Amino acid sequence: MVKLKSNDDKEFEVEEAAVIQSEMIKNMIEDGCATSVIPLPNIDSKTLIKVIEYLNKHINMGKAAETGEEDDLKEFDEQFVNMGWEELFDVIMAANYLNIHELMELCCQSAADRLKNKSVRAVREMLKITNDLTEEEEQEIINDAPWAFEGPEIDDTVN
Amino acid sequence: MRFSEQILANSFGVCTAMSTADWSKLPVELLGLISSRLHFAEDCVRFGAVCKSWRISILQHGNYSCSFLPWLMRPQTKHESLRRFYSPFNGKGFRDSFVCKVILSASPCSSDCVIFAIYADNWKMAFVKPGDVSWTPLSCIHGHVDDAMCHDGKFYAIDTFGEILIWDLAGSFLKRIAFTPSRGMDNLVYVTTYLVELEGQIYAIMRLLFDTRITDTPCLTTWCFEIYKLDICNEKWEEVKSLGDWSIFVGSNHSFSISCSTYPECESNCIYFTDDFSGVYYKAVFSYDIGVYNVQNDRVQSLPQEDISDFAFSLPLWIIPSLS
Structure with missing residues (x-):
């Protein structure tokens, strides 16, 4: 078992087989630097719980195909990324920090899927992004590809 | 610094407990991982229009030179100045302008x-x-x-x-x-200006057209040309009243000149023009505005022409045939 500590001082025990899906922790273990608790100063406990949930489920990823659990895993992934934008941001940052390739892929794909067909206005509102482009820059982008901003099919709703 | 050392070093820093999700501050390479999963060109363009850092990510990750899902370019319609495109993968239609020259x-x-x-x-x-x-x-x-x-x-x-x-x-x-042409511009005349090289000099050829409509449909007809030579050192323009032994070909093609002493079959001191709609209208009404303007006697002679094409952008052009 490996102990992980979140930045709000909560400790979690995780099976080594699960936690080595993180390239970063795998390297630490191989270097013999994971003898006691591994502090994760960039990750809060709420996000760490999410990440551990993912790691535990994907522990036997390689065997999933053999045991016919592929669909199960797919369903888990779908449920897993069903989270708010804030939480998704935290998980992406954590997956990047811990270097968990598959989790990165999953989260970035989810973000991309949610952005598809959305209007710029809707994206800014959903993700609480302040528009810091100048009027000229914005106009230039629109002039370069006016077709990307036209059409009744563009989704302007914020969910 | 290896990962492990970095973590230990960081662990002495101040901890942040709550989510500080700021999507505009997601590292550029992570934004790139997201935008590279947008397979429709329009999604990628809009991604780059959200804020500065997202724009930078798109530009840095070269998404603009990446390929996206194909579009079908629709056949040209009679009166449209834009070409229409269709994506069978999301059922959307687009319009975009195309190369003019x-x-x-x-x-x-x-x-x-x-x-x-x-x-x-x-x-x-x-x-x-x-x-x-x-x-x-x-x-x-x-x-x-x-x-x-x-x-x-x-x-x-x-x-x-x-x-x-x-x-x-x-x-x-x-x-x-x-x-700086010597002629003052007024609203009655439409003007297109061509640039052409003649004996190593730059010339600006002003084509003056006027609206000869009899119905509500505009019909631009070439009236005359004015010729200016650029003195590139002094950045001055000089009006020229003769092309001498040369003639010029203008239209939707790139403008070029021909020496009539080399090709005596070509009438000298003339401007051969074809209809390029001068950027104003997209459809010939009765006939194309094609002809030869004689600089010396200030007269336009029409050239024989075919029927009007149904296709707005299938324009008559001057080309130099080559056998290579």
Whole structure:
């Protein structure tokens, strides 16, 4: 078992087989630097719980195909990324920090899927992004590809 | 510093407990991982329009030169100035403008050939060289570009604000020179200006057209031409009353001159013009505006022509046949 500590001082025990899906922790273990608790100063406990949930489920990823659990895993992934934008941001940052390739892929794909067909206005509102482009820059982008901003099919709703 | 040491070092820092999700501050490489999963060009364009950091991510990750899912370009319709596109993968339709004019700096067989294109309803220009993977846009264009030419290792364009813009062949903007025709402009006359090289000099050829409509449909007809020669050292224009032994060919093609002493079959001191709709209208009504303007006697003689094409952008052009 490996102990992980979140930045709000909560400790979690995780099976080594699960936690080595993180390239970063795998390297630490191989270097013999994971003898006691591994502090994760960039990750809060709420996000760490999410990440551990993912790691535990994907522990036997390689065997999933053999045991016919592929669909199960797919369903888990779908449920897993069903989270708010804030939480998704935290998980992406954590997956990047811990270097968990598959989790990165999953989260970035989810973000991309949610952005598809959305209007710029809707994206800014959903993700609480302040528009810091100048009027000229914005106009230039629109002039370069006016077709990307036209059409009744563009989704302007914020969910 | 290895990962493990980095973590230990970081662990002494101040901890942040709550989520500080700020999507505009997601590292550029992570934004790139997201945008690279957008397979529809329009999604990628809008991604880059959200905020500065998202824009930078799109530009840095080269999404713009990436390929997206294909579009079907629809056949041309009679009256549209834009071409229509359709994506069978999400059922969406688009319209976009297309290339209006292409200018070559040399024969396309030559490795120094630079190809320039005027596009987006004459509002933009870009160039490409053999071996380039994409077009490079030319900067500093603020108006409708009438014509462009290559001369002496530089690239020239003239816009409707009466300015000549000059770039080097790498696309760096060099300067602008005001085009100052002696004729005052009025609203009754439509003008298109062409740039042409004649005996190593740059000429601006102003084509004056007027509306000869009998019905509600506009019908532009060429009335006369005025010729100006550029003194490039002093940035001055001089009106010229004769082309001497030369004649000029203008229209949607790139403008060129011909020596009539070499080709005596061609009438000298003339401007051979074809209809390019002068950027105003997109459909010939009764006939094309094609003819020969004699500079000396200020007369226009029509050339025989075929029926009007149903296709707005299938324009008559001057070309020089080659057998190579």
